[in-house]
Structure formats: C-alpha cells, structure tokens
Amino acid sequence: MVDGKSTRREQLVAAAFGLVAEVGLEGLRLRRVADAVGIDQSTLHYHVATKAELVEAVAQHAAALLATTAPPRHLPPHEALAAHLDALAGLIATRPELFTVTAELDLRARRDPSVRAVVDRQEAGWREVLVGLHAALDGDDDPAARAELVIAAVKGVRLVPDLAPTVLGRLVEQTTGATR
Amino acid sequence: MVDGKSTRREQLVAAAFGLVAEVGLEGLRLRRVADAVGIDQSTLHYHVATKAELVEAVAQHAAALLATTAPPRHLPPHEALAAHLDALAGLIATRPELFTVTAELDLRARRDPSVRAVVDRQEAGWREVLVGLHAALDGDDDPAARAELVIAAVKGVRLVPDLAPTVLGRLVEQTTGATR
Amino acid sequence: MVDGKSTRREQLVAAAFGLVAEVGLEGLRLRRVADAVGIDQSTLHYHVATKAELVEAVAQHAAALLATTAPPRHLPPHEALAAHLDALAGLIATRPELFTVTAELDLRARRDPSVRAVVDRQEAGWREVLVGLHAALDGDDDPAARAELVIAAVKGVRLVPDLAPTVLGRLVEQTTGATR
Amino acid sequence: MVDGKSTRREQLVAAAFGLVAEVGLEGLRLRRVADAVGIDQSTLHYHVATKAELVEAVAQHAAALLATTAPPRHLPPHEALAAHLDALAGLIATRPELFTVTAELDLRARRDPSVRAVVDRQEAGWREVLVGLHAALDGDDDPAARAELVIAAVKGVRLVPDLAPTVLGRLVEQTTGATR
DNA sequence: TATGAATGAGATTTCATTCAT
DNA sequence: TATGAATGAAATCTCATTCAT
Numbered sequence: 100m101v102d103g104k105s106t107r108r109e110q111l112v113a114a115a116f117g118l119v120a121e122v123g124l125e126g127l128r129l130r131r132v133a134d135a136v137g138i139d140q141s142t143l144h145y146h147v148a149t150k151a152e153l154v155e156a157v158a159q160h161a162a163a164l165l166a167t168t169a170p171p172r173h174l175p176p177h178e179a180l181a182a183h184l185d186a187l188a189g190l191i192a193t194r195p196e197l198f199t200v201t202a203e204l205d206l207r208a209r210r211d212p213s214v215r216a217v218v219d220r221q222e223a224g225w226r227e228v229l230v231g232l233h234a235a236l237d238g239d240d241d242p243a244a245r246a247e248l249v250i251a252a253v254k255g256v257r258l259v260p261d262l263a264p265t266v267l268g269r270l271v272e273q274t275t276g277a278t279r
Numbered sequence: 280m281v282d283g284k285s286t287r288r289e290q291l292v293a294a295a296f297g298l299v300a301e302v303g304l305e306g307l308r309l310r311r312v313a314d315a316v317g318i319d320q321s322t323l324h325y326h327v328a329t330k331a332e333l334v335e336a337v338a339q340h341a342a343a344l345l346a347t348t349a350p351p352r353h354l355p356p357h358e359a360l361a362a363h364l365d366a367l368a369g370l371i372a373t374r375p376e377l378f379t380v381t382a383e384l385d386l387r388a389r390r391d392p393s394v395r396a397v398v399d400r401q402e403a404g405w406r407e408v409l410v411g412l413h414a415a416l417d418g419d420d421d422p423a424a425r426a427e428l429v430i431a432a433v434k435g436v437r438l439v440p441d442l443a444p445t446v447l448g449r450l451v452e453q454t455t456g457a458t459r
Numbered sequence: 460m461v462d463g464k465s466t467r468r469e470q471l472v473a474a475a476f477g478l479v480a481e482v483g484l485e486g487l488r489l490r491r492v493a494d495a496v497g498i499d500q501s502t503l504h505y506h507v508a509t510k511a512e513l514v515e516a517v518a519q520h521a522a523a524l525l526a527t528t529a530p531p532r533h534l535p536p537h538e539a540l541a542a543h544l545d546a547l548a549g550l551i552a553t554r555p556e557l558f559t560v561t562a563e564l565d566l567r568a569r570r571d572p573s574v575r576a577v578v579d580r581q582e583a584g585w586r587e588v589l590v591g592l593h594a595a596l597d598g599d600d601d602p603a604a605r606a607e608l609v610i611a612a613v614k615g616v617r618l619v620p621d622l623a624p625t626v627l628g629r630l631v632e633q634t635t636g637a638t639r
Numbered sequence: 640m641v642d643g644k645s646t647r648r649e650q651l652v653a654a655a656f657g658l659v660a661e662v663g664l665e666g667l668r669l670r671r672v673a674d675a676v677g678i679d680q681s682t683l684h685y686h687v688a689t690k691a692e693l694v695e696a697v698a699q700h701a702a703a704l705l706a707t708t709a710p711p712r713h714l715p716p717h718e719a720l721a722a723h724l725d726a727l728a729g730l731i732a733t734r735p736e737l738f739t740v741t742a743e744l745d746l747r748a749r750r751d752p753s754v755r756a757v758v759d760r761q762e763a764g765w766r767e768v769l770v771g772l773h774a775a776l777d778g779d780d781d782p783a784a785r786a787e788l789v790i791a792a793v794k795g796v797r798l799v800p801d802l803a804p805t806v807l808g809r810l811v812e813q814t815t816g817a818t819r
Numbered sequence: 820t821a822t823g824a825a826t827g828a829g830a831t832t833t834c835a836t837t838c839a840t
Numbered sequence: 841t842a843t844g845a846a847t848g849a850a851a852t853c854t855c856a857t858t859c860a861t
C-alpha cells in the first residue's frame with residue numbers, strides 16, 4: 100500500500116488510516132500502527148509526536164483523497180454536478196474505507212478541535228463548490244438548500260456502497276427534472 | 280420499585296445515553312455513569328452485568344425514542360410523509376442528543392453484533408414504512424430508491440439541527456412536485 | 460445429594476464441598492454455593508457468617524467422611540490394616556471428590572489456622588490408630604516410621620484413583636512380607 | 640541483559656515462585672511480584688504478558704529444580720535408587736518451598752491445561768526413570784507398581800520435611816529387603 | 820533513527836459482606 | 841428466613857508516553 104518512496108511518517112499515516120477503517124478511531128492503537136509499518140512502538144513517537152497528531156494527519160489524508168472528486172470546471176453546471184456525484188458514487192464503491200474513516204472523523208470532530216478544523220475546512224470547500232454549481236443551474240430558487248441536500252445525501256449513503264449509485268443517481272434526476 | 284419514577288437500570292441507561300451524546304461511545308466510562316446516578320461503581324454491575332449490555336440497552340432506548348416519529352396511519356401518503364419528516368426535523372431540533380447517539384451507534388454497529396441487531400431492526404422497520412408510503416404515492420416509479428434517499432438525507436443531516444428543516448423540507452417539496 | 464431433612468446449613472456445606480472438589484478452594488464462590496442450594500447470596504450469610512466459617516465446616520465434613528474407613532477393632536492387626544487400606548482404596552475409587560477436597564484442605568491448612576486445627580486433629584487420630592496397629596504387628600521394629608509411610612502413600616496416591624489399589628495393595632504385601 | 644545475573648523475567652519468575660510457596664497460588668498477586676523485584680506493576684506485563692504465563696513459567700522453573708535429583712546413571716540400580724531418594728529427602732530439607740510449590744501446582748494442574756502440560760511432562764520423565772530402575776533390580780516382580788509407590792510416598796511426604804528422611808529411608812530398606 | 824524498558828493513570832470486573840425491609 | 845440493593849477493596853490488564861542507550 101506504500102511505495103518505497105514514502106516517508107516513514109506517510110507510511111504511519113497510511114497504516115493508521117487503514118486501521119481506523121477497520122477498527123474505528125475508538126479501536127486505533129499506536130502499537131498496531133507501529134506494527135503495521137514494522138517499527139517499534141516507541142519509534143513511532145519519533146515520527147509522530149502524539150496520537151492526536153496522528154489522528155489529525157489521518158484527517159488531512161482523508162480530505163486530500165476526497166478532493167479527487169471535485170467537479171470539472173469546464174463543463175456546464177448540469178453535467179459538472181452529474182460528473183461530481185458520479186465520481187463520488189464511484190469512490191464510495193472503489194474505496195469504501197475512505198468513507199468509513201470520514202464518518203468516524205465527522206463524529207470525532209465534535210469533540211476534537213484539531214480534527215474539526217480539518218473536517219470543517221474540507222466541508223466548507225465542498226459546500227462552496229456545490230452552491231456555486233446549483234446557483235448556475237437554471238431555475239433553482241434556493242441553491243444553498245439544494246447544496247445541503249446533496250451533502251446530506253452523500254453523508255447519509257456513504258457507508259452503504261450498494262445504495263450509493265441509486266441514491267445519488269436519483270438526486271441528479273430530481274435536480275435535472277426540477278430545474279430544466 | 281417503579282413508583283412512576285424509574286428503575287435504577289433505567290436511570291443508568293438514561294445516564295449512559297446522555298454521556299454518549301456528550302463524549303461519544305468512545306468516551307463512555309462506567310465510573311461516570313454510576314456517578315451520574317449517584318451509586319457506586321460496583322453497584323452499577325448489580326443492575327447491568329457488563330458494559331456491552333449497557334451499550335445495547337442504550338441502543339434499545341434510542342430505537343424506542345425514534346419510534347416516536349412514526350408517520351400517522353390515518354393520513355393520505357403525501358401528508359403522512361410530510362408529517363413524518365416534520366416530526367423528524369422537530370425531534371432533531373428538540374433532542375439533538377438522540378441523533379448524536381444514533382450516529383455513534385450506527386458506527387459502532389459495524390463492529391458490535393449485539394448493537395447491530397438493535398440498529399438493524401430499527402432501520403428495517405423504518406425502511407419498510409417509508410417504502411410503503413412512497414409506493415402509495417401517485418406517480419412514484421421507484422419507491423425503494425426514494426425511500427433510500429429519504430433515509431440518507433435524514434442520516435446525513437441529523438447532526439446539524441439548523442439544516443434539518445431546510446433539507447427535509449426540500450425533500451418533501453421535490454417529492455410532491457415530482458409525483459403530483 | 461441432600462435429602463429433605465438436612466438443615467440449610469448442611470445443604471450449604473454439602474454444596475460447598477462439591478464445589479471445592481470441582482473448582483478448588485481457590486475457585487469457591489459464595490454466589491455459587493448459594494445458587495446450588497437455591498437461596499440468595501445474602502441469605503447464605505444468615506446461615507454461615509463468613510466464608511472462612513464455611514470452609515472450616517467443609518473441613519469438618521471431610522474429616523467426618525474420612526472417619527468411615529477406621530480399621531475394625533475386633534480383627535487381628537494384619538487383617539485390620541489390610542481392611543483399612545482396602546476401605547481407603549475403595550473410598551478413593553467411590554468418592555474421589557472427598558480426596559480432592561482433602562488435598563485442597565491440606566494445602567490451605569498451611570495458611571489458615573482454623574482449617575489447620577481440623578485437619579491436624581483428624582490426622583492425629585489417624586496416625587495414632589496406625590501406630591497402634593503397627594506396634595501390634597510381630598517384628599515391626601519402628602511402628603511410627605511404618606505408620607508415616609502408610610500416611611504418605613495414601614496422601615500421595617489419593618488424587619489418582621486408578622493407582623490407589625495397586626499402591627496400597629503393595630504396601631500391605633510389603634508389611635506382611637516384612638513382618639511375618 | 641544477562642551479565643551473569645539474570646533477566647528481569649527470570650527475576651520475576653523467581654519472585655513469583657517464592658510468593659507461591661508463601662501464600663499459595665491462590666494468594667499470588669502480580670502487584671506483590673512486581674514489588675518484590677522493584678518494578679512497576681505495569682512493567683511486569685512488559686516482561687510477562689499475563690498471569691497465566693507467569694504461573695506456567697513458575698511451573699517450568701519448579702520442574703527444572705526437581706530435575707536436580709535425577710539418579711546417577713553410572714551406579715548399580717540399588718545404589719542409584721538410594722541416591723535418588725536421598726537426594727530428594729535432602730532437597731525436601733534444604734528447599735522445602737520447592738515442594739510446597741510443587742504441591743500447589745499439582746492441584747492447579749487439574750484445572751489449568753498449560754500447567755498440566757508442564758507438570759505431566761515432568762512426572763512422566765520421573766516415572767520412566769523409576770520404572771527403569773526397579774526393572775533393573777533383582778527379584779522385583781512388578782516394577783511399575785513399585786515405582787508408583789515411590790512416587791506416592793514422595794508426594795505424600797513432601798510437605799513434611801521432618802518425616803521425609805524416615806519415610807524415604809524406610810522405602811529403600813524395604814526395597815532392598817524385598818529384592819535382595 | 821531505532822529500541823527496550825519502564826511508568827502512571829485508568830478501566831472493567833469480581834467478590835465477600837452489610838443493611839434495611 | 842429471605843431478599844434486593846449497595847459497597848469498598850482489590851485485581852488484572854491496557855495504553856500512550858518517556859528516557860537512556
């Protein structure tokens with residue numbers, strides 16, 4: 100999962116990411132992370148000062164992966180939105196762990212300010228894009244509300260890969276139907 | 280032992296419920312639960328054998344509370360759905376902790392079979408009702424898909440009380456618009 | 460295992476005796492003892508003040524059962540000894556739990572004075588009988604030593620019912636051979 | 640880490656061994672073991688994963704110490720047996736704790752498979768040696784039975800150092816008398 | 820960079836015992 | 841006699857973190 104070029108720190112973050120998907124943030128143990136990378140427990144602390152720091156790094160890692168699905172700028176709004184939701188549904192199917200981790204982080208963010216900062220920044224960017232997209236759609240009276248519905252739907256379906264295409268597909272249809 | 284008040288066990292479950300909302304399942308400590316009720320740590324184990332049992336009881340408690348929002352049977356489908364989503368939005372505003380706990384439990388259910396059993400049963404019942412409702416709507420071609428969209432939207436917005444009315448309201452509008 | 464006539468206390472002692480055979484003195488739990496008799500944990504303390512007292516009662520119970528094998532007084536020494544060892548071998552085969560419990564108590568006696576008192580009294584009586592018996596045998600130069608050998612052999616074989624007849628039988632033969 | 644002295648683990652096992660002799664397996668507390676060595680309770684778990692593992696190590700330690708008394712191979716059977724029983728009587732006098740611990744382990748072995756494995760292996764080896772020795776004696780008709788008598792006598796007298804020489808001495812005499 | 824050893828704080832659970840009813 | 845509820849003391853084990861090497 101990690102090519103020879105990555106830093107020890109990167110390896111550790113990647114390992115932690117995988118473990119969170121597996122056992123949850125609750126079940127994350129530094130011992131396991133170190134084991135997964137093949138170094139000693141105490142050596143881990145040389146690369147990552149504290150567990151909180153590692154979790155924050157995992158959050159950043161997740162945010163970076165999510166950025167992949169940003170809608171293409173050169174397409175007309177309808178198609179851009181469709182492409183975006185398509186990319187999300189695809190990612191949910193391809194890398195379900197990413198969304199498990201994201202769900203974990205959303206919950207953790209409520210109590211951990213440093214995680215919240217990362218999660219919020221990511222979500223704010225996403226929201227902005229969505230609002231812009233909907234504002235550009237003909238006939239959409241309340242772009243903000245529509246954007247929120249999209250966000251909610253994605254968050255609500257992200258843990259169930261089987262349903263994601265259906266749900267997100269339906270969302271596109273409705274949008275198209277209601278605005279064209 | 281139930282003088283209109285509540286059993287010790289019920290008190291403990293209620294206290295645990297509150298604590299989960301506050302600090303997450305991850306942060307739940309039996310010491311705290313016992314303190315909240317005003318009994319000794321060891322006495323807690325007299326009423327609830329194990330931590331797992333307490334968590335399961337919390338899950339059942341949450342499921343019971345959610346059952347409150349069941350759509351009324353005597354109304355026509357459109358209005359029943361609207362009433363249901365309205366009740367949900369209301370509950371999200373009134374008792375946000377319930378939805379924090381629910382979100383926690385959804386995640387925990389992925390690793391804890393006894394929690395999963397409770398969560399799955401609740402969700403299955405909800406899904407059934409929603410599918411039935413949508414099937415009764417004129418012109419809905421795919422009731423199952425629509426039901427999933429509703430479920431996803433609720434799950435996706437349950438942690439953000441401010442947005443719930445907007446998002447769920449929009450969902451009703453779309454449904455109405457698309458099917459009437 | 461207990462007829463309708465026995466006292467609650469007797470029932471409790473009998474139950475404790477059985478449990479010690481099963482799980483050792485180390486594994487003895489008052490909860491289990493109470494359960495076995497069908498009364499509440501706290502009710503047990505009405506009949507037996509403390510766990511130590513119960514253990515002491517078990518020791519007395521065991522001593523009483525061992526007294527069964529006392530050699531008959533009317534027989535000549537050789538035959539009396541043979542009969543005694545035979546009875547012991549028989550009891551080891553019939554009621555192995557008695558000897559498991561006895562072994563447990565021997566060890567406990569080293570740290571628990573009240574158990575030691577019971578165990579020592581029983582053993583002293585046994586020793587006296589054996590010394591008397593050997594003293595009455597023709598040609599035994601050191602009755603005390605021989606008595607100790609018998610005691611040691613019995614204690615050493617009591618946990619292995621299969622070997623008891625062999626070992627104790629051989630002891631009789633040797634005694635007979637050496638003294639007749 | 641072994642400068643001629645001993646590993647932390649070895650120190651811990653030795654300390655546990657001593658404590659078992661003192662307070663029994665039942666009274667063995669990890670806190671005490673750690674204290675005896677001068678390290679923190681939690682550090683103990685760094686060297687010995689679990690209490691069960693420590694107890695098993697104590698059993699192995701005891702087995703190793705018992706191996707000391709193995710009869711010399713170069714002597715004729717009579718003398719080898721006498722030397723062996725002599726060595727045992729000597730060890731019982733010199734290191735009585737070893738035999739207390741052994742008695743404790745014998746009882747524990749009935750419920751703890753990992754202890755049983757160690758205890759059984761040790762006893763099997765001892766038995767084999769004894770049977771071989773008796774088979775080599777002139778005129779012994781049933782070497783196995785005689786070996787069992789020896790084992791029983793040793794086990795029966797191991798907790799009473801004062802009697803060990805007498806009882807085991809007498810055993811040698813009888814063997815000599817009966818077979819020569 | 821890396822490790823072995825150590826630590827301290829804490830968590831769940833067990834159990835004999837007590838007390839009011 | 842009997843019980844439900846409560847307690848306190850203790851025990852094992854876990855885990856992030858630190859420090860000397």
